[in-house]
Amino acid sequence: MEPQWRVALLSSPVAAASSAPLAALRQCPLPQPSTAWPPPPRCETPARRCLTRPICSSISSPVVRLCLRWSGAAEIHPDLDRFLSNSLTPGQMAQIPNLDNAPINLAALREQSQKDLLGILKSIRGKKCLVIDPKLAGTLSLIIQTSLLKEYGAELRILSSDPLQTECTKIIYLVRSELSFMKFIASQIKTDEPKGLQREYFLYFVPRRTVACEKILEEEKVHQKLTLGEYPLYLVPLDDDVLSFELDHSLQECLIEGDTSSIWHVAKAIHKLEFAFGVIPNVRAKGLASTKAAELLNSMQLEDPVNMDDMGIQEINTVILLDREVDMVTPMCSQLTYEGLLDEMLQIHNGSVEVDASIMGTQQDGKKVLRQKATSIQQDYVEVKSTNTQSVSELKDFVRRLHSLPEIAYIEEMIHKQEPIENVLRLLVLLSLTNAGLPKKNFDYLRREILHSYGFEHMNLLYNLEKAGLFKRQESRSNWVGITKALHLIVDVNDTANPSDISYIFSGYAPLSIRLVQHASAEKGLFNFILKKCFVTFHYPRSIEELLKLLPGPHLDLKRGGLTINSSLEVHPGSGVQQSIDRVGHRTLVLIVFIGGVTFAEIAALRFLSAQEGMGYDFLVATTKVVNGNTILKPIISNSKEGMM
Numbered sequence: 060m061e062p063q064w065r066v067a068l069l070s071s072p073v074a075a076a077s078s079a080p081l082a083a084l085r086q087c088p089l090p091q092p093s094t095a096w097p098p099p100p101r102c103e104t105p106a107r108r109c110l111t112r113p114i115c116s117s118i119s120s121p122v123v124r125l126c127l128r129w130s131g132a133a134e135i136h137p138d139l140d141r142f143l144s145n146s147l148t149p150g151q152m153a154q155i156p157n158l159d160n161a162p163i164n165l166a167a168l169r170e171q172s173q174k175d176l177l178g179i180l181k182s183i184r185g186k187k188c189l190v191i192d193p194k195l196a197g198t199l200s201l202i203i204q205t206s207l208l209k210e211y212g213a214e215l216r217i218l219s220s221d222p223l224q225t226e227c228t229k230i231i232y233l234v235r236s237e238l239s240f241m242k243f244i245a246s247q248i249k250t251d252e253p254k255g256l257q258r259e260y261f262l263y264f265v266p267r268r269t270v271a272c273e274k275i276l277e278e279e280k281v282h283q284k285l286t287l288g289e290y291p292l293y294l295v296p297l298d299d300d301v302l303s304f305e306l307d308h309s310l311q312e313c314l315i316e317g318d319t320s321s322i323w324h325v326a327k328a329i330h331k332l333e334f335a336f337g338v339i340p341n342v343r344a345k346g347l348a349s350t351k352a353a354e355l356l357n358s359m360q361l362e363d364p365v366n367m368d369d370m371g372i373q374e375i376n377t378v379i380l381l382d383r384e385v386d387m388v389t390p391m392c393s394q395l396t397y398e399g400l401l402d403e404m405l406q407i408h409n410g411s412v413e414v415d416a417s418i419m420g421t422q423q424d425g426k427k428v429l430r431q432k433a434t435s436i437q438q439d440y441v442e443v444k445s446t447n448t449q450s451v452s453e454l455k456d457f458v459r460r461l462h463s464l465p466e467i468a469y470i471e472e473m474i475h476k477q478e479p480i481e482n483v484l485r486l487l488v489l490l491s492l493t494n495a496g497l498p499k500k501n502f503d504y505l506r507r508e509i510l511h512s513y514g515f516e517h518m519n520l521l522y523n524l525e526k527a528g529l530f531k532r533q534e535s536r537s538n539w540v541g542i543t544k545a546l547h548l549i550v551d552v553n554d555t556a557n558p559s560d561i562s563y564i565f566s567g568y569a570p571l572s573i574r575l576v577q578h579a580s581a582e583k584g585l586f587n588f589i590l591k592k593c594f595v596t597f598h599y600p601r602s603i604e605e606l607l608k609l610l611p612g613p614h615l616d617l618k619r620g621g622l623t624i625n626s627s628l629e630v631h632p633g634s635g636v637q638q639s640i641d642r643v644g645h646r647t648l649v650l651i652v653f654i655g656g657v658t659f660a661e662i663a664a665l666r667f668l669s670a671q672e673g674m675g676y677d678f679l680v681a682t683t684k685v686v687n688g689n690t691i692l693k694p695i696i697s698n699s700k701e702g703m704m
Contacts, residue, residue, distance in 0.1 A: 155201060156410065161299040162648050162677045163336055163374045172202045172292055179231070179263060179290060180211040188227035189213040192234040195265060197409040198305050201295050218243055222250040232262045233290060236269040245279035263288045266324070293328035294681065297410065301662060304328050306683040310383050310655035311694055313348050314527040321683060322348050325654055326355035328681070329378060332650075333365045336374035339650065340619045343579045346382020346612035348654045353380055353617050360619070375679070376647045379579045383655025383686075385610050386571040387529065388539075391489040391688040394660035395566050402659050403687050466490055467501055474508045480517070481696060483509070485688040488529045496533035520699035527695075528611075538609040545606055546574045561664040571610075573664045576651055576678075578603050650679045656686030 158166045176199075180187070189208065191199065196217060205215065214227055218234060220243050234240040244262065251258055262285045264272065276282040294302045309321035329352075333339060338360065344353040383390070394403055405412040470490070473483050487505065491497055497505070506521050524530040543549055548569050550562035562569040607614050651665065657680060665678045684690075 155204065156296055156298050158296055158299050161296070162645065162679055165296045165299065165302070168294070168332075168335060169202050169296055172295070173207075175290060175292070176203060176233075177207070177211060179233075179288070180208070180213055183229055183231060183259075183261060185229060186212045186214065186227050187229040187231055188216055188223070188225040190216045190218050190223065190230060190232045190234075192218045192237070192240055194305075194307065195233065195235055198292070198295055201297065201409055202292075220246060223247045228257060229259045230261065232260070233265060234262070236264050236267065236272050238271060238275055241272050241275040241279070244285075245276065245281045248281045248284055249279075259286070260284055261286045261288065263290045265290045266293045266327075267291065269320075291331075293324065293331055297685070300666070300677075300679055301685075302679070302681040303685065304681065304683045308694055309683040310686075310691060311698065313655065314384060315523050315695065319348070319351065322352045322654065323355060325380075325652065325683065326352045326359060329356055329650075329652065330359045330363070330365075332375070333360070338365050338367050338373060338619055339375045339378045340373060341377040342380070342617040342619065343377065343615070344380040344617070345575060345579075345607065345610065345614040346380070346385045346654070348384070348612075349380035349382045349652075350613050350615050352652075352654060353615060357617060357619075374648060375650050377579075378650040378652060379576055380652045380654060381572055381575065382612055383653060383657075383691075384528075385575070385612060388489065388492050389565075389570040389572055389661060390656065390658050390686055390691055391485050391492070392565050392568060394564065394658055394687065396564050396660050396663045398663065399564070399659040399687070402685070403689070406690065407659075407685070467505070470505065471508060474505070474512050477512055480509075480513050481689050481692045484524070484530070484692050484696075488524070488688075488692070491530045493537065493539045494533060495535055495537035495539070496531040498533050502530075502532045516700055517696075520696055523695055523699050542571070542606065542609055546571065548574065558667070561667055564660040564664050564667075570661050570664055572653070572657075573661055573668070576649075576665065577668065646675055646677050648677050648679060650681060653680070653682040656684045656691065657682040658687055659685060 158169065180189070208215065213231075214225060216223065216225065218232065218240060223230065232240075232244055234244070244260075248260060260281075262276075264287070267289050268287060273282065273287070276285065292305075294304050297303050304321075304325055306321045306324060309325075312318035312321055329339070342353045342356065344350045394400060398407070401407055401412060405414060466486075467490075470483060470486050473486070496502070509521065510517060521530070525532075546569075548562075548571060549567060550560050550569055552558060552560075552563050552567050555563055555566075560569060561573055564570070653661075662680055662685075665680060668674060669676060669678050
């Protein structure tokens with residue numbers, strides 16, 4: 060079996076000098092097929108303002124080696140087990156992000172998380188074994204060095220169903236509140252009993268304990284042997300302008316399982332931010348989960364108020380909460396920034412990717428994939444542009460052929476070839492979302508073909524997709540065309556090297572979610588000004604209120620202080636650019652919260668907006684998870700299979 064390697068992507072203190080080229084990588088669009096790979100130019104601009112998009116010519120694989128050269132930290136280490144066993148030196152801890160350019164003091168949040176964890180270790184004297192659940196291990200690598208844990212006498216292990224192998228007499232379990240982990244812990248404790256091992260067991264839930272988990276421990280009769288506690292890790296900085304709540308399954312839980320506990324988690328995390336940076340005076344939300352989170356945040360302030368007199372000027376002026384359900388089209392599209400492509404093709408976890416050792420050699424597969432995608436996009440673009448010189452009759456014929464493109468036939472062919480089911484479903488979901496579902500005949504036919512090709516164990520999967528509204532029968536006329544025209548989601552991209560609009564990140568498609576952010580963060584009249592600065596002028600036939608009604612879920616505007624709630628995302632006078640003077644020496648800070656996940660491409664779009672001349676805002680992104688179409692669908696697929704067993 061080929062060894063797996065983890066390649067650091069995020070900038071680190073070691074790599075501070077090269078953070079600007081890394082920022083360029085985050086926003087870099089896919090080059091045209093004929094474009095050469097120029098050497099990266101010098102850039103003195105701070106990382107969060109850099110708009111240059113260099114591509115290195117000396118690399119054999121632009122997908123992976125690009126990250127190694129520009130991260131300034133070619134520290135590659137094997138699997139997570141070796142990482143956690145302290146085989147790396149402190150200087151090799153490239154995963155911890157550099158937060159020097161953060162708009163607020165995110166480093167203080169990270170330091171507090173470190174202190175909380177070290178406080179747990181201090182409270183338990185002597186040598187101890189720290190057992191961490193696999194997902195949480197990667198999260199902890201973003202906030203603390205393993206060498207520091209070792210200094211406090213901690214021996215590290217990964218939680219599994221196997222018996223625990225350690226000579227330590229004090230066992231500390233640090234796990235998320237998942238029922239399966241309670242079974243593992245109970246099994247390990249029961250395995251120790253016949254051996255006569257005299258051990259003390261401590262269980263710390265991340266971020267909080269739940270009744271369901273405690274019930275499992277009671278049923279397994281190990282509850283009395285455990286000392287229970289909590290490690291309140293509600294959010295983790297992924298970058299200087301990105302925070303993660305580390306809620307991998309929040310979208311599936313809300314849409315399919317009806318579990319809204321993640322919404323409480325999001326509200327609690329924002330409330331913790333308020334204790335550090337002041338009460339956020341403006342809260343705007345769109346979507347069912349987001350409006351619930353806004354109302355919970357309001358309730359938390361009433362029950363456990365932040366003392367506004369002691370805080371001074373609020374660091375964060377506005378929080379905008381968006382459901383992923385409001386814009387499911389964007390994550391189903393292929394991202395065309397390099398960081399987005401890396402996530403699509405290799406999947407980024409905690410600022411790193413895992414690749415086969417062979418990719419570090421001389422293979423050119425990565426470049427071929429990118430070049431093929433670029434060539435295909437260019438051919439489609441040339442065909443569309445060529446219609447400008449055709450006659451009216453030829454244009455009508457082209458439009459007629461455009462409407463009769465064999466999307467269904469293409470998906471059918473993919474099904475018969477038994478291509479990865481997530482690829483098939485991604486196109487099906489995209490087709491269904493943009494057409495308000497499929498006609499009954501096509502819907503039933505494609506469902507039947509999927510079951511015949513992939514097996515009847517996927518019946519539950521198709522049911523869950525329909526329940527979530529991702530793949531359904533067409534029961535009404537689609538609003539997508541009207542939304543696209545009203546918000547100008549399709550914009551011609553003439554110069555990818557110097558884009559004038561956020562549509563460059565999807566080669567002509569501007570994410571609906573980011574258009575909504577533009578509205579919600581700008582005062583009346585300012586939105587058009589910003590777009591004119593980007594050389595694009597929009598004219599809206601409808602009010603934003605009418606447009607919001609076409610999108611899933613309710614919307615509200617909550618003004619803190621008076622605590623009045625309006626069902627509108629329109630911004631009130633005095634809440635725009637002029638408030639940029641509130642934070643001395645800084646622009647107005649807007650916190651964008653994505654409940655259900657955000658893509659790297661959307662993050663790049665927000666960075667692009669923030670860097671535009673005339674923009675009076677900095678954006679700080681918080682998300683339940685960084686996602687793409689595949690990472691949204693794969694958990695639904697796997698959990699649906701388990702439900703059939």
